[in-house]
Amino acid sequence: MPFRQSDDNIFRLHDVTEIVVDRRYEKHRDEAGLTLIPPTLLEFATTFAGDLKESVGLHVAVRSAENGSPNSIFLTLGDMGEYLDAAGRLSSEGYTLSTNESGIVITGASPLGAWWGTRTLLQQGIISDDGTIPMGTGVDTPGWGTRGMMIDAARHFYPKEFLIEMCAYMSFFKQNTFHVHLSDNLIQGSYRRDEFETIYARFRLWSDSPEVEGLNKYANESYTRRDFDEIQAKCAARGVAILPEIEAPGHALPIVQWRPQIGYEGDMSLLNLTHPDTLPTMKTIWREFLPWFHSKVVSIGADEYTGPSEVYKIFVNNMNDFIPKISGKSIRIWGTFPPDTPESSNEVSRDVSIQHWSYSFDNANSDYIRKNYSVLNSDDTYYIVLKYGSYARTIDINKTFHGDPATGGPWYPYVFNTKNASDNPARNEPLIEGAIDPLWNDNAANTSVYTEAYYAWREGIPALADKHWGGNLTEDEYADAFPKLHPHIPGQNLDRVIPSKGDVIFKYDLRKQTYGGIQDLSPNSYNADTSCKWGRSALQILPYCSLTTPWSSKGRDYTLSLSLKVDKLAEPTNTTVIAGSDSVLMLTPNITLFASGIYYPLNSTLPMGEWVDLEIRARGNQTFASVTPLSQGTPGVEEEFLGLIAGGHWVVMGIEAPIKEVTGWTGELRWLSLTNGV
Numbered sequence: 001m002p003f004r005q006s007d008d009n010i011f012r013l014h015d016v017t018e019i020v021v022d023r024r025y026e027k028h029r030d031e032a033g034l035t036l037i038p039p040t041l042l043e044f045a046t047t048f049a050g051d052l053k054e055s056v057g058l059h060v061a062v063r064s065a066e067n068g069s070p071n072s073i074f075l076t077l078g079d080m081g082e083y084l085d086a087a088g089r090l091s092s093e094g095y096t097l098s099t100n101e102s103g104i105v106i107t108g109a110s111p112l113g114a115w116w117g118t119r120t121l122l123q124q125g126i127i128s129d130d131g132t133i134p135m136g137t138g139v140d141t142p143g144w145g146t147r148g149m150m151i152d153a154a155r156h157f158y159p160k161e162f163l164i165e166m167c168a169y170m171s172f173f174k175q176n177t178f179h180v181h182l183s184d185n186l187i188q189g190s191y192r193r194d195e196f197e198t199i200y201a202r203f204r205l206w207s208d209s210p211e212v213e214g215l216n217k218y219a220n221e222s223y224t225r226r227d228f229d230e231i232q233a234k235c236a237a238r239g240v241a242i243l244p245e246i247e248a249p250g251h252a253l254p255i256v257q258w259r260p261q262i263g264y265e266g267d268m269s270l271l272n273l274t275h276p277d278t279l280p281t282m283k284t285i286w287r288e289f290l291p292w293f294h295s296k297v298v299s300i301g302a303d304e305y306t307g308p309s310e311v312y313k314i315f316v317n318n319m320n321d322f323i324p325k326i327s328g329k330s331i332r333i334w335g336t337f338p339p340d341t342p343e344s345s346n347e348v349s350r351d352v353s354i355q356h357w358s359y360s361f362d363n364a365n366s367d368y369i370r371k372n373y374s375v376l377n378s379d380d381t382y383y384i385v386l387k388y389g390s391y392a393r394t395i396d397i398n399k400t401f402h403g404d405p406a407t408g409g410p411w412y413p414y415v416f417n418t419k420n421a422s423d424n425p426a427r428n429e430p431l432i433e434g435a436i437d438p439l440w441n442d443n444a445a446n447t448s449v450y451t452e453a454y455y456a457w458r459e460g461i462p463a464l465a466d467k468h469w470g471g472n473l474t475e476d477e478y479a480d481a482f483p484k485l486h487p488h489i490p491g492q493n494l495d496r497v498i499p500s501k502g503d504v505i506f507k508y509d510l511r512k513q514t515y516g517g518i519q520d521l522s523p524n525s526y527n528a529d530t531s532c533k534w535g536r537s538a539l540q541i542l543p544y545c546s547l548t549t550p551w552s553s554k555g556r557d558y559t560l561s562l563s564l565k566v567d568k569l570a571e572p573t574n575t576t577v578i579a580g581s582d583s584v585l586m587l588t589p590n591i592t593l594f595a596s597g598i599y600y601p602l603n604s605t606l607p608m609g610e611w612v613d614l615e616i617r618a619r620g621n622q623t624f625a626s627v628t629p630l631s632q633g634t635p636g637v638e639e640e641f642l643g644l645i646a647g648g649h650w651v652v653m654g655i656e657a658p659i660k661e662v663t664g665w666t667g668e669l670r671w672l673s674l675t676n677g678v
Contacts, residue, residue, distance in 0.1 A: 006098065011099045013121075013131035013329050015071050016052075016060055021045045022076035023064040029108035032092035032094075034146070034177060034241035038293040039232060041111040047073050047237055048118045051490040056125050058382030073104045073121070074550045080109040084438070086143035086414075086470055087430040091177070097121060099133050109141075116140070117241045123172075123447030126488045127481055143427075143470025144413045146376055146434030148177030148240070149461065151453060154184035154202050154421075156441035157597065160231050162450045163242075167235035168491030169454070171511070173465035178235060179243040179299065179436050182223075185253035185269055186646060187442040195261050196260075196268035201247075205289055212288050215258045219595060225292050232274040238491060243332075243436075244293050248282055248317055249273055250336075255281065264307055273311040283322055290327040290510070298323065300562035303334035312337055316348050326349075332376065338367035350374075353433060356416060357383075364416040367382045369431045377435040382464065384439040384456050386448045387643075387651045395437070395460020400467060401475040432544055435468050443645040447573045449596040451555065451582065454494045496555030496582065496656050500524055500676060505558075507673040510539040526550050528672075538668035543570040546663035547672070551579055552581035554657040559678050560585075560616040560656060562662075563630075566606050575665050577614075580658030585616065587665070591625055593641050595655045597661035600641045611670075617678040621654035 024040040039047070045062050052058040060073075068074025083094025092110035095117035099105075104121065108114025125131045149170060151158065162588060167178055185191075186202035201216050205224035216222055223231070232242045248255060251269035256263040256271065258463075263279040264270035271278050290298070300319050305312050316333055319481065320647040323331050338361075339347035353374040356364035367374050381399065385391035396403075399418065403411030406421035415436035417423035425432065437460075439453055462482055466473045473481070487497070498505050501523040508518050513534035520526045532545035539547060554560070562578070569575040569587055577585045583595040593616075602625055605612045609629040616623065617638075628636040642650045659674055 009101065009135045010132040011101065011135055013056060013102065013125040013133055014058055016058060016073055016103070017071045017330065018060050018069065018073075019045050019049055019062045019192045020068045020072045020074045021064045022074065022215050024068050025077040025111070026064045028077060028111055030092050030112035031479065032090075032110065033112055034295050034297060035232070035236045036296060036327050037236050037465055039111065039115075039237055041075060041077065041108075041114060043237065044111050044115045044118070044239075046495065048073075048115070049120075051118070051122060055122055055488040055670060056131060065632065068103055068105060069274045070102050070516075073106065073118075075114050075118075076105065076107050077111070077114065078107040078109065080287065081099075082139075082222060083109040083113065083141040085141060085145065087428045087432070089145075089430060091141050091145065093145070094139070095120075096137065096139045098137045101135070104133065112176075112239055116142075119172060119174055122490075123481075123485060123488060124656045127484050142174070142468075144432065144434035144468060146177050146436065147173045147254035147465065147468035148179060148243075148434075148436045150181060150378070150438035150455065152181045152184065152439060152441045153204055154181050155186060155200070155439075155443075156445045156448065156453075157202070157204060158450055158453065162454075164232050164234045164491035165494050167231075167240040168238055169489055169494060170461060170465070171235075171238035171240050171491070172485075172489045174239075174469055175461070175465045176239055176241060177243055177434075177436060178240050178247060179438070181245045181247065181438075182302075183245075183247045183254050183301075184251045186444045188646060191239075191253065191267050191269040191472050193263070193265070193268055196253060196263065197257055199253060199269075201257055201269075203254040203258075205292065207288055207655050209288055211284055212311070215255070228292050229294075236294070241295050242293075243295055243297060243299060244289075245299035245301055246289065247303065248286060249278075249299060249307070249312065250303050250305040250313065255285070258640075266321045267306065270305060270307055273307060273315045279318055282312040282319065286323060286328065288330065288475055290323065295329070297330050297332055297353070298333045299334075301334060303357075305336055309337040310346065312350050313346060316352060320349050320352050334378075335362040335364070335368065335375075338362040339371055339373075351456065355436070359417070363423060369425050369429060372431070374431050374433055376433045377416055378438055379416050379418075381411075381418050382437040382460075384437075385442050386439065386452060386456060388443050388447065388645055388647075391440070393624045395464060397459060397463050397478075398475070400463045401478070402462070410467055414471065435464075436553065443649075445596065446598045446643050447645050447651060448643070449582070449598075449653065449655055451494060451496070452621070453653065458494075494555075496553045498551055498554055498674075502560050503676045505554070505674045505676060506551075508547075509545075509671060509673075511537050511670050535668055538565070538670045541662060541665060541667050541669050543664050543666065547669065548661050549659055549672075552660040553583070554659055554674060556618050556620060557677050558616075558657045559675045560659065561671065561673045561675075562614045562658045562669065563611065564614060564669045565609065565611045565668060566665055566667040567609050568666035570664050570666070576579070577665060578658050578660075578662045579664075580656065580660045582656035585658050591627070591660075593623065593653075593655050595653075598643070600653055600655065602639045602641065604639060616657060618654065618657065619678050623653045623655040
């Protein structure tokens, strides 16, 4: 944000003693944003207090009063008319941040605006080595109202905890929308009637209603209404709205597998829009799930439909009549069939917003904006597809800072075409809603583990978020700021970091019996517990006892080492060795990592009844294992865990270390250790 510094004086964030919420506005909510469950100003303040503790170690109380106190952060509301976006529209997300010798005042256009002001304050406190804030005043307003990312949770399920952590990550950089794609199918060349039932296709919402019985057959990889409520509420608590998408009439194989009669002959991934059951089926689905969605906008997808354009447009307009009528929500679609004429009753209604993504389907400016459609920029310049195909695997940071073809300067949401400036409208075009950048899983679930989606976005989200907001951070400034900010982002631990006073995180010598817990030999004192019995020179492991550590999972990079002797498998093809929250090390009987619902086996196994050193190592986005029999004395050959995806392609896997619980097998354990690096 632009900050007008009054002089060389500074205020130290660590001098803050409390957060004071303006009593006049403590129960106010932002009614202008996407979410229907916005937090109050007091609720935002409470979350902010937790963030101060987590990010900078500052413990402060929250109270309500009419004015701030010395050394306080005072949260209040001002006149929304003072905060205008790039098109000159009123913005409820603007704020003013003022600092003087008495304390800090954040004045929001709404509670959401005040929340974004707390993000700026937190960032400034982190970046400055001593938590100093320059005295002065800054006014900040986002250029565009929709700023966010999209995740394909249809072709790869992501647990609610992961989505909630991603919202925390996005929120720290002032993104306000997380688009969740909830139904789709594997991308392949053919969807014939004789094969469509066996192709990977998923609908991720689970309802017990008889009206949709059979639509979803996979309860263990779905969101219940309680799950989805929790995701939406916890994301909204950080200013991020969930925008749900149920895809049709293209990418509709999960629906066709449920109701085969409405499939399009020749391509069963499409709906036959002339069939009399098609529209009633889609209305049944939306009638069931619309009450789940706490957003003012929902996406009906409508992407890449290759049937007749005329019936497609009729379908979209029918859904546009139906969804607003029963829910009050508006709809969005992916750009697919642009209007043939500027004004025509046979075109998609202008009440429908368009999510542009590819010039192979439309020209966002000439086809839509100039014909008075509101457009969201999701141009495939920033598409990510995990983990195979022609699209990128990470965000192109350089293009983010130099992607405007007219100037070579930063990319912004009004830049739809990064090669031809004449295709781009003016920055202040009021029909531009903002930008959402997608991550897809075209090759389905065995392509990646959950956190690999985060790593694909890790550096890109902060860079894009600055441009979504309309900021003018340079590439060099970003390269300096990101490493300072990243370790302190509150509400998440997507890197699965474990604090450590050295490279050794924990180390347990289990050759001698101990009492009252198992001492950690590292400086961290991460002592373990066990319900197992001790043998003469090792801990006796059985399927019904365990050794447990204080931690569940460790992210990149690590070495997990076990000195063990396996005498018997609890199950010949499915025995746990050590389990964690993100993965499980198993014997199937091959050495296997189980992660994100997929088994990733090696070719090797463990010799029964023989002492071995087993090591699992993560180097960046690759994961390896080696087995060294103690009788051998020389290091074992390292093997890599790989995923096999559609088309017979092998891909590398970045899998977290499972470190919570050693259990599930019969044998002995002498050593267990975890270190940073390999």
